[in-house]
Amino acid sequence: PVVLHGVGKRYRLGQVDIPALTGIDLEIHPNRFTVLSGPSGSGKTTLLNLIGGIDRPDDGRVVIDGQDLAQLDDDALSDFRARRLGFVFQNFNLLPVLTAFENVEYPLLLTGAAKPERRRRVDELLSAVGLADKAASRPNQLSGGQRQRVAIARALATSPRLVLADEPTANLDSHTGAAILALMRQMQRDYQASFVFSSHDPQVLAQADDAVHIRDGVITRVVRNLQG
Amino acid sequence: PVVLHGVGKRYRLGQVDIPALTGIDLEIHPNRFTVLSGPSGSGKTTLLNLIGGIDRPDDGRVVIDGQDLAQLDDDALSDFRARRLGFVFQNFNLLPVLTAFENVEYPLLLTGAAKPERRRRVDELLSAVGLADKAASRPNQLSGGQRQRVAIARALATSPRLVLADEPTANLDSHTGAAILALMRQMQRDYQASFVFSSHDPQVLAQADDAVHIRDGVITRVVRNLQG
Numbered sequence: 057p058v059v060l061h062g063v064g065k066r067y068r069l070g071q072v073d074i075p076a077l078t079g080i081d082l083e084i085h086p087n088r089f090t091v092l093s094g095p096s097g098s099g100k101t102t103l104l105n106l107i108g109g110i111d112r113p114d115d116g117r118v119v120i121d122g123q124d125l126a127q128l129d130d131d132a133l134s135d136f137r138a139r140r141l142g143f144v145f146q147n148f149n150l151l152p153v154l155t156a157f158e159n160v161e162y163p164l165l166l167t168g169a170a171k172p173e174r175r176r177r178v179d180e181l182l183s184a185v186g187l188a189d190k191a192a193s194r195p196n197q198l199s200g201g202q203r204q205r206v207a208i209a210r211a212l213a214t215s216p217r218l219v220l221a222d223e224p225t226a227n228l229d230s231h232t233g234a235a236i237l238a239l240m241r242q243m244q245r246d247y248q249a250s251f252v253f254s255s256h257d258p259q260v261l262a263q264a265d266d267a268v269h270i271r272d273g274v275i276t277r278v279v280r281n282l283q284g
Numbered sequence: 285p286v287v288l289h290g291v292g293k294r295y296r297l298g299q300v301d302i303p304a305l306t307g308i309d310l311e312i313h314p315n316r317f318t319v320l321s322g323p324s325g326s327g328k329t330t331l332l333n334l335i336g337g338i339d340r341p342d343d344g345r346v347v348i349d350g351q352d353l354a355q356l357d358d359d360a361l362s363d364f365r366a367r368r369l370g371f372v373f374q375n376f377n378l379l380p381v382l383t384a385f386e387n388v389e390y391p392l393l394l395t396g397a398a399k400p401e402r403r404r405r406v407d408e409l410l411s412a413v414g415l416a417d418k419a420a421s422r423p424n425q426l427s428g429g430q431r432q433r434v435a436i437a438r439a440l441a442t443s444p445r446l447v448l449a450d451e452p453t454a455n456l457d458s459h460t461g462a463a464i465l466a467l468m469r470q471m472q473r474d475y476q477a478s479f480v481f482s483s484h485d486p487q488v489l490a491q492a493d494d495a496v497h498i499r500d501g502v503i504t505r506v507v508r509n510l511q512g
């Protein structure tokens with residue numbers, strides 16, 4: 057559902073342009089786990105932000121379900137994202153003034169679901185990430201990994217068609233990480249959702265249906281697993 | 285050089301106390317890599333903060349090189365930390381208004397080293413973590429892993445006797461993580477330093493001289509490697 061044509065992104069540093077991404081041609085296949093793999097600083101977060109419409113490219117086009125994101129003004133893009141996407145960011149995922157429950161509930165407020173239905177959904181997700189007992193806690197009362205699990209629950213709240221997760225299992229022990237991946241795999245089957253992860257975790261790469269290898273802002277290799 | 289006697293830490297949540305650590309008796313042996321291993325929420329960050337004097341226990345005593353930290357008032361404790369310890373935090377490591385160079389230089393300003401000596405040391409450390417070309421960048425211009433590498437360089441700046449690192453290789457690809465561990469191992473030999481890491485990274489655990497397994501705020505097992 058996602059196609060990138062000749063996408064480029066640069067950051068200005070004084071007199072110089074840092075090429076964060078160059079000439080990206082990429083197709084994200086639907087209903088699969090796609091993993092962006094590459095060294096620190098290679099451009100994974102930048103690429104995720106462009107796919108998710110969090111940022112706009114300097115060159116090329118990002119097209120999701122036939123919609124060229126460049127045709128949407130900021131309000132329309134924001135609305136498009138809220139309805140179709142779920143995000144786990146690398147930093148600053150949660151609203152510090154809200155509890156874990158309220159953070160996970162937040163995307164559901166935008167969809168018009170009634171309170172009893174929201175409560176049921178949030179409780180289900182918090183249990184799935186092992187944090188039912190932390191529903192009333194605020195982010196500053198949670199460990200690094202616990203915050204990440206709340207962020208993952210929130211990203212899945214509206215059962216979005218496309219979930220973008222930046223290093224979702226960083227700060228998680230392998231046991232919790234495996235449980236999170238299994239949850240996302242279940243979501244992918246139940247809701248026909250697509251997942252795009254950036255990750256350094258070999259456990260995540262092992263679970264990938266497709267792997268996009270990126271280095272110094274260019275794609276070096278794409279591996280598609282064709283069975284199953 | 286570090287001994288904990290009956291250390292406990294609780295967090296107050298409304299009417300209830302959350303026991304983050306209970307009955308911790310632990311000896312950190314000098315000049316070794318000690319790894320704190322345990323699931324998300326088990327108490328690793330809390331324990332590191334107590335060892336480093338960033339926080340004070342509710343029960344028990346923390347003794348570093350014979351100094352009971354409870355005998356030091358906040359100013360004396362702050363001074364003790366600045367001279368002897370190096371830290372890599374799980375979050376918010378760097379000062380956003382300073383460049384990578386200035387962030388790494390900062391601890392050296394407190395030791396009275398002259399500018400040419402500071403410059404030499406900072407350049408050496410930035411090269412060692414692979415970020416010589418990012419010396420003039422600010423944290424918001426760096427990727428997650430790049431910020432972490434700057435934080436590691438900063439923790440090593442004053443060649444401290446004790447380095448505490450919370451998840452130092454999270455957000456780093458395995459190649460960069462291995463390079464960072466090798467750098468720390470070199471520091472440990474050259475400067476007779478002790479390293480205490482919390483980590484979920486099997487690569488870090490494999491490098492450990494001693495492993496402290498923690499679960500639900502208690503130590504379940506300590507493994508000392510006695511050869512070499």
Ligand SMILES: Nc1ncnc2c1ncn2[C@@H]1O[C@H](COP(=O)(O)OP(=O)(O)OP(=O)(O)O)[C@@H](O)[C@H]1O
Pocket residue numbers: 196197198199200201202227228229295296297302303304322323324325326327328329330331374
């Ligand atoms: N400021 C706080 N207020 C209340 N509870 C807290 C606070 N900080 C930590 N806790 C709780 O103490 C427990 C231990 O937290 P800690 O951050 O030490 O875990 P951790 O082992 O570092 O986890 P992770 O691997 O996820 O970083 C957790 O249950 C956490 O919710």
Ligand SMILES: Nc1ncnc2c1ncn2[C@@H]1O[C@H](COP(=O)(O)OP(=O)(O)OP(=O)(O)O)[C@@H](O)[C@H]1O
Pocket residue numbers: 067068069074075076094095096097098099100101102103146424425426427428429430455456457
């Ligand atoms: N706001 C910015 N200003 C300037 N340069 C930036 C900015 N954001 C990112 N960069 C640069 O773009 C490059 C790619 O960064 P990006 O965050 O996409 O990497 P990454 O693959 O996610 O790395 P990591 O695995 O460390 O998170 C890096 O060289 C980084 O320094």
Ligand SMILES: [Mg+2]
Pocket residue numbers: 100101102146222427428429
């Ligand atoms: Mg990143």
Ligand SMILES: [Mg+2]
Pocket residue numbers: 199200201328329330374450
């Ligand atoms: Mg922690």
